[in-house]
Amino acid sequence: MPSIRFNRRSLLGLAGVGAVGAVLGGCGDDGKSSGSNKTIRWWHIANTDPMLSAWAAMANKFTETHPGVKFEITPLENESFKTKLTTNVQAGDPPDIFHTWGGGVLFQQAEAGMVKDLTTDVTGWRDTLIPTALNAYTNDGKTYASPVDTGMVGFWYNKELFARAGVNTPPATWAEYLEAVRRLKAAGITPIALAGKEKWPGHYYWAYLAMRVGGLDALRQAAVDKNFATPDFIAAGGHLAELVALQPFQTGFLAAGYSTADGQAATVGNGKAAMELMGQWAPVVQRDNSAGKKGLGDKLGFFAFPAVDGGKGQGTDVFGGGGGFAVGKDAPPEAIEFLKFIAQPENARIEAKTAGVLPVVKAADDAVTDPNLQQVGKALAASTGFQLYLDQAYAPAIGQQVNDSVAELLAGKASPERVAQAITTAAKQG
Template identity: 60%
Template sequence: MASSPPSRRRFLALSGLTALSVPLTAACGGGGSGDQPAADGKVTFAWWNIATTEPGRSLFPQISSAFTAAHPNVRIETTSLENEAFKSKLTATTSSGRLPDVFQTWGGGVLRQQVDAGLVEDLTDVLDWSSQLTPVSLQAYQFEGRTYGVPYDIGMVGFWYNKKLFAKAGITAPPVTWAELLEDVRKLKAAGITPIALAGKEKWPGHYYWAYLAMRVAGLPALRQAATTKDFTGGGFVQAGVHLKELVDLQPFQTAFLGAGYATPGGQAATMGNGKAAMELMGQWGPSVQKDAGADLGADLGFFPFPTVDGGVGRATEVFGGGGGFALRKGAPKEALDFLRFFVLDNESKLLASNGYLPVVKGAESRLTDANKKVVADSLVKATGFQLFLDQAYPPAVGQEVNDSVADLIAGEKTPEQVTTSITEAAKSA
C-alpha cells in the first residue's frame, strides 16, 4: 500500500534534529544493529514496513526468510505496521534522532527532511544497480542528483470502478471529463447505488480529489511553483476546491463515510470490494486491498484515469501517484543494502505475480498479466507529467495541512478559499 498522511505529530525543527547526539550506530535495531555483530556473531538489522494486508503480509516474510537462509550471518528484526500506526511511530522515532536500519518511505518532502537532518544514508555511490530501475520510480527518492531510497513499487491514482454497477445505472463508458463524472454520480444515485466509497476518517484518500483537480485545473507547473513560492491561494487552487464541493454536494459517499477507515472492516476498500459502492479513487494497490478487506470483484473491476476539467490546462496524461520504497538510516550495515537489492531485483517476479505491486525494474511491465494493472502501467509509460502524493511531496506540516483542510472541505467545515489560505499559512510557517 502506498501513501497515507504523515502523523499529526510533526517532525522536530531541523535545527533540533541535527543537534541531537543520539549515536546512530545503535539506532532502532536489536542487539547487533548497526556495524556491531550480536553476541552470536550475526549482523542484525531492523526492518520496518507496512505489509499488514495481502499480498505483502505473506510475501514480505517469505522474502526476508529467503534472504536470511542465503545469508546465515544475518538476522532481520521485522516490524510491520498499518500505515497510520507506522507513520506515527516513525515520526516519534525521527523526532528522537533515531531511525530503523531499513524503513518504508514514499520519498518526497518527508524523506527530504530526514535527509536534511543527517539521518538517512546517501546511496548514490553504492547503488551500482540503479540503472536497472525505471527513472520515474527513483524520482521521489532523489534530491540534487543524490539517491536516498530504493523503490519496490510505483504507480498512479485513478478510479477503480464496478462495471456491473455502472451498467445497472445505464452508464456505458467511464467518464472522460469532470462534468461527465458528476452526471454519472447522479445516474448511480438515481439507480439506488452508492457512487463512491471514501475513508473520510483517514483523510489521505480525500486529498487525492483536491490534488488531481488542482492538476487538471491549474496544471503541474502551478503545483510546483506553489511549493516554491509557498502560495496556494491562486485561482486554480480555489477552483479545485469549488469542483470538489460540486461533488460533495451530490452526497456521493457511503453512509458514515466520515468515520470510515481505508483497509478496516467496513471501510473504503471493503465497501468497494463487497460491491456496495461503484467507485473509489485509489492507487495501484486498490484491488489487492479490496480483495483482502472485502471480496475480489474479478472481471467486474475496471480502471479509468482521473477526468479532465473543462477549461483546465492540465492533461489526462499527467498522472498523480507514487509507490513504496525503502531507505537506510545513516550508518546502517552493508547487509541492509544487500537485502534491498535482493528484495527488488531478485524478487521482482514474485512482487509482480502477487498482483499487489507494479514494476520498478526496466522492461518488467511486459510481464504483467492483470488487465487493470497493465492499464495503470501503460498510463505511467505514456505519462507526460508526474506528481507525487502531496502529503509526501511537500514538507510534513504542509502535507498534513492539505489532508486536514481538504477533509474539512469534504465535511462542510471549510470553503474552497479557506482551504487554500490554510495550506498557504502552513507552507509559510514550514
C-alpha cells in the same frame, strides 16, 4: 498511503491492525550490530498476508547467504507506521530499513542526517530500473532510497453498477463525472466509497483537480512561492465542493477507514458503492477485505481522472507514486546489500505477482498479468507528466495541512477559499 497509502497509500498491506514484530535469522541480540552478529531492523507497511509472509521469506533467503545477519521485522499499518517512524526519527533512532514514498518527507529526513546517501550504491542496479523509478527519491542529484514499485491513482469502478445506472462509458470530463454520480444516485446506488477518517484518500480529489485546473507547474510553483491561495487552487476546491454537494459518499464515510471490515475498499469490493479513487493496489485490497475474499473480479474496471473543461492541465498528467526503502543512518552495510537483493528480477517478480503492484525493475514486467494493472501501466507509459502524492511531495507540515483542510471541505466544514488559505499559512510557517 498508503501506504500498500500503502497505504497511502500503502501499496501492499493495509489492514488496520497493530504492529507485529518478527525476528528472522541467526541468534538474537539487542537489535544493533554486535561482533559478527548483525541485526537489521526493517519496518514496512505490508502488515497483512500475502506480502507479510512474502517479505519475511525474502529476508530469510537473504540470511542464508549472509552468516551472522538476522532481521527484526516490524510490519505496520500505514498511519501507525508514519506516527512511529516520526517518533523514532525525531529521537535520532531510525530503523535500518524503512518504507518511504519519497518526496519532501524523505528529503527532510536526509537533511536531518537520519538516512544514508545511497547515490553511489544504487549505481550498482540503477540501469535495471525503469527510467523514472528514482525520481521521487532523488534530490539535488543525491538518491536516498531504492524503489520497489510504482503506479498511479485513478478511478476503480463496478461495471455492473455503472451499467445499471445507464453510465455506459467512463466519464472523460469533470462535468461528465458529476453527471455519472447523479445517475448512480438516481438508480439508488452509492456512487463513491471514501475513507474519510484517514484523510489521505480525500486529498487525492483536491490534488487531481488542482492538476487539471492549474497544471503541474502550478503545484510546483505554489510550493516555491508558499502561496496556494490563488484562483486555480480555489477553483479546484470549488469543483470538489460541487461533488460534495451531491452527497456521493457512503453513509458514515467520515468515520470510515480504508482497509477496515466496513471501510472504503470493502465497500467497493462488496459491491456497495460504484467506485473509489485509489492507487494501483486497490484491486488487491478490495479483494482481501470483501466477503469471501473474492472482490469484484471481471466486474472491476479502471479509468483515469477526468479532464476539467477550460483547465490548464493535461488529462494525461497522472498523480500517484510507489514505494521504496530508505536506509537509516546507523544501519550495517548488509542493509544496503539487501536492497540490491530485493531489486533482483526474480524477487521483484514475487512482489509484483503477490501484491498486485507495478514493478520498477524492467525485467520483472512479465510478472504483471492482471488486465487492470496492465491498464494502469499503459496509462503511466502514455502519461505526459507525473505528480507525487502531495502529502509526500511537500514538506510534512504542508502535506498534513492539505490532508486536514481537504477533509474539512469533504465534511462540509470549510470553503475552497479557507482550504487554500490554510495550506498557504502552513507553507509560510514551515
